[in-house]
Amino acid sequence: MASSLDALSALCKRRGFIYHSSEIYGGMPGFWDYGPLGSELKANVKQAWWQFTVRGREDVAGLDATIIMHPKIWKASGHLDTFADPMTMCKECKKLMRADQIEDILAEQKKKPVPHNPEGTLSCPYCGGEMTEPKPFNLMFKTVVGPIDDPSNTAYLRPETAQAIFAQFQNVLATSRQTVPFGIAQMGKSFRNEVTPRNYTFRSREFEQMELEFFIRPDEAVEILHGHVVTLADNPDLNGPVQDDWGWEVWHKYWVEQRKKFLNAVGLPTEHFVEYWQKPDELAHYARACVDIEYDFPFGRQELEGIAARSDFDLSQHQKHSGESQMVFDDPLKQAAKKMDEAARKAFIEKTQADWVSRGKDPIEAEKFCLALFEGKYVPHVIEPSAGVDRLMLALLCEGYEEQNLSEDPAKPDVRTVLHFSPKVAPIKAAIFPLIKKDEAQMKLAREIFTKLSKKFNVMWDTAGAIGRRYRRQDEAGTPWCITVDEQSTQDGTFTVRERDSMTQSRMSYAELLAMMYEKLEF
Ligand code: GAP
Numbered sequence: 084m085a086s087s088l089d090a091l092s093a094l095c096k097r098r099g100f101i102y103h104s105s106e107i108y109g110g111m112p113g114f115w116d117y118g119p120l121g122s123e124l125k126a127n128v129k130q131a132w133w134q135f136t137v138r139g140r141e142d143v144a145g146l147d148a149t150i151i152m153h154p155k156i157w158k159a160s161g162h163l164d165t166f167a168d169p170m171t172m173c174k175e176c177k178k179l180m181r182a183d184q185i186e187d188i189l190a191e192q193k194k195k196p197v198p199h200n201p202e203g204t205l206s207c208p209y210c211g212g213e214m215t216e217p218k219p220f221n222l223m224f225k226t227v228v229g230p231i232d233d234p235s236n237t238a239y240l241r242p243e244t245a246q247a248i249f250a251q252f253q254n255v256l257a258t259s260r261q262t263v264p265f266g267i268a269q270m271g272k273s274f275r276n277e278v279t280p281r282n283y284t285f286r287s288r289e290f291e292q293m294e295l296e297f298f299i300r301p302d303e304a305v306e307i308l309h310g311h312v313v314t315l316a317d318n319p320d321l322n323g324p325v326q327d328d329w330g331w332e333v334w335h336k337y338w339v340e341q342r343k344k345f346l347n348a349v350g351l352p353t354e355h356f357v358e359y360w361q362k363p364d365e366l367a368h369y370a371r372a373c374v375d376i377e378y379d380f381p382f383g384r385q386e387l388e389g390i391a392a393r394s395d396f397d398l399s400q401h402q403k404h405s406g407e408s409q410m411v412f413d414d415p416l417k418q419a420a421k422k423m424d425e426a427a428r429k430a431f432i433e434k435t436q437a438d439w440v441s442r443g444k445d446p447i448e449a450e451k452f453c454l455a456l457f458e459g460k461y462v463p464h465v466i467e468p469s470a471g472v473d474r475l476m477l478a479l480l481c482e483g484y485e486e487q488n489l490s491e492d493p494a495k496p497d498v499r500t501v502l503h504f505s506p507k508v509a510p511i512k513a514a515i516f517p518l519i520k521k522d523e524a525q526m527k528l529a530r531e532i533f534t535k536l537s538k539k540f541n542v543m544w545d546t547a548g549a550i551g552r553r554y555r556r557q558d559e560a561g562t563p564w565c566i567t568v569d570e571q572s573t574q575d576g577t578f579t580v581r582e583r584d585s586m587t588q589s590r591m592s593y594a595e596l597l598a599m600m601y602e603k604l605e606f
Contacts, residue, residue: 084482088381094484101115101117103115112280123511125473134444135345139606146268147271148250150271152238156250157246159405173215176212213557223242223276224239241273241274249296250401266298268292268296270291274288282382282385285473293471299466301331305371308419309327314333339390343358367391373390378481387470409462445503503584512604514553516567542582564600578596
């Protein structure tokens with residue numbers, strides 16, 4: 084595991100994982116490019132997520148929406164009014180920073196906090212100068228749509244992929260043959276004009292997200308349908324098939340567990356991340372629960388991704404702002420409600436009102452909500468597992484990085500640098516080498532194997548240098564298997580397969596190699 088970002092970022096530059104964007108012009112803070120190995124790693128991470136979240140399930144549909152959307156979307160979602168960080172500037176050295184990160188900057192500098200000055204204003208962590216009053220700074224990048232640069236043509240680069248899912252909810256519902264509970268997933272670029280992009284790619288201004296909005300029935304609908312709502316206290320089996328009588332709390336925990344399974348599958352062991360359950364006073368007003376999955380990066384424990392239970396807030400906001408109904412019609416619910424007599428309905432409304440009032444909500448709205456439920460109608464609630472592609476890639480790079488000293492002689496260290504990627508995300512799946520370049524039969528056979536494999540996987544051809552050096556080059560790239568064609572290969576068609584982590588070699592036929600690779604690469 085990487086203990087600092089310095090050696091890792093040097094390897095990433097040297098081997099073509101990550102470069103500064105626009106490097107020949109001095110780079111731009113918060114913008115990063117992925118090179119030949121980085122772009123493969125990224126494609127694999129995204130493909131793994133899509134396979135796990137969309138294709139491997141019956142109850143999730145995909146979406147690929149535009150980056151620039153109607154600006155009213157950002158008014159409805161709250162981003163125009165509240166997606167801001169408190170920004171402050173030092174009156175002396177003119178450095179800009181986030182007021183809420185001053186403590187972190189001091190911790191990084193391993194300095195004691197600079198005492199706040201007597202007026203109670205902040206002090207600069209760099210020069211001790213007085214800071215300006217923090218002002219909210221909206222993180223959305225603005226742009227102009229069309230040829231006329233007028234405020235009426237202002238649009239925004241999306242700061243998250245999630246909102247398009249809500250905005251297209253009715254279209255996907257109508258065209259995907261899905262019914263609640265079901266999810267809509269999207270991956271793609273997001274943009275945030277972060278005040279202080281930091282820690283390599285961890286906090287960037289342009290990055291990619293992988294988001295799922297999983298729509299569920301409100302608990303009250305589950306109650307009408309099943310006469311009960313399963314909660315975590317009932318100890319439900321979260322590893323088995325999903326169940327129709329689960330309440331929001333169980334769905335939320337189910338998705339936390341699913342995300343952990345995914346992280347394990349792509350190479351992050353459970354022991355290396357923690358679940359942070361946000362405290363009630365940390366939650367957004369509409370959220371019922373939020374878990375951050377945090378990873379121990381070399382610069383400290385930080386959020387890798389989050390799983391939030393967001394109630395019906397998002398769809399209700401879009402319903403209000405667009406004037407378009409975001410309700411669903413749930414026939415089984417209507418049929419179940421038909422069986423309730425007047426007394427049962429009255430009791431149900433009273434119980435719901437008492438529950439809503441205890442959560443600070445309006446009893447009249449509660450009654451309207453119940454009457455709509457009796458007709459089989461409601462605005463779905465949502466569970467949102469939201470992950471960052473770049474952040475997960477950084478975690479995988481940190482997790483996989485190792486400098487191994489293979490020498491037993493302290494005077495002569497022999498260090499091999501390895502990236503222990505899971506084969507599922509490794510940029511190059513196998514490298515193919517003829518042992519002796521000048522041997523025509525070896526070259527021909529190795530080339531045949533390379534050509535066959537390259538139709539199925541990203542593989543590498545290398546004939547340069549001694550075999551040991553070729554192995555080391557692949558270790559640094561995180562390639563799980565190196566295939567060497569030797570003298571025996573030309574006689575019986577088998578070749579050696581050297582495994583990256585154990586460095587052991589075994590002899591295999593082409594069919595055995597393929598079977599082994601498919602097994603290890605399958606999701
Ligand atoms: N729709 C919910 C949402 O966007 P978020 O916590 O702001 O929630 C979700 O972002 C994930 O996106 C984060 O956990 C992180 O992985 C990634 N992310 C957010 N801001 C980022 C940034 N500036 N650079 C890289 N990744 C970022």
